Amino acid sequence: MDKYQVGADLFAKVAEKSRRHAINNPYSMFSRPLTYQQVIDDKVIYGNYLTRLMACPPTCxxxxxxxxxxxxxxxxxxxxxxxxxxxxxxxxxxxxxxxxxxxxxxxxxxxxxxxxxxxxxxxxxxxx
Incomplete structure (x- = not known):
C-alpha cells in the first residue's frame, strides 16, 4: 500500500464492486451484495487495515x-x-x-x- 500509494478504502471499493458484478453471474460463488462498510468492518487479517472481505478467496x-x-x-x-x-x-x-x-x-x-x-x-x- 505504501509502495503504490493506496489505502484500504481502495480494496474495500474493489471488493464491493466485484461482488456487485458477481451477483449477476448465475455461476458465481458469491450471490449476495456487500457494502463498502461491511468490507471495512470485517475481521482484519493483515496489518491494521486489510480485512477478510478485501482478500480474494482461492476460488476467484x-x-x-x-x-x-x-x-x-x-x-x-x-x-x-x-x-x-x-x-x-x-x-x-x-x-x-x-x-x-x-x-x-x-x-x-x-x-x-x-x-x-x-x-x-x-x-x-x-x-x-
Missing part, C-alpha cells in the same frame, strides 16, 4: 478478451465468428506471499498474460 478467477475490429480481422483473414486463440490459467506461487502486490494477484495475472500472449503468437509489448 479472472478473464481477459482481446477484441479486434472487423477491418483488422478481414485484413488478417480472420473469419467473423468468435475465435479463442489462446487461454491460460494461473494460480498463486511462493512469490505471491513475498510482496503484498502479488498477494492481490499481480504475479499470477502476469504469468497468465504472458502465457496467453505467447500461445496466441502475440508479441507482448506491455511491461507489467
Amino acid at each position: 478467477g479472472a478473464a481477459a478478451v482481446i477484441v479486434c475490429s472487423e477491418e483488422f480481422a478481414r485484413q488478417h483473414g480472420i473469419a467473423s465468428q468468435v475465435k479463442i486463440l489462446a487461454q491460460s490459467m494461473a494460480t498463486d506461487t511462493e512469490i505471491s506471499w513475498q510482496d503484498p502486490i502479488n498477494a492481490v494477484g499481480k504475479a499470477m495475472t502476469q504469468q497468465a498474460v504472458e502465457q496467453v500472449y505467447c500461445d496466441a503468437g502475440i508479441v507482448l509489448a506491455i511491461l507489467m
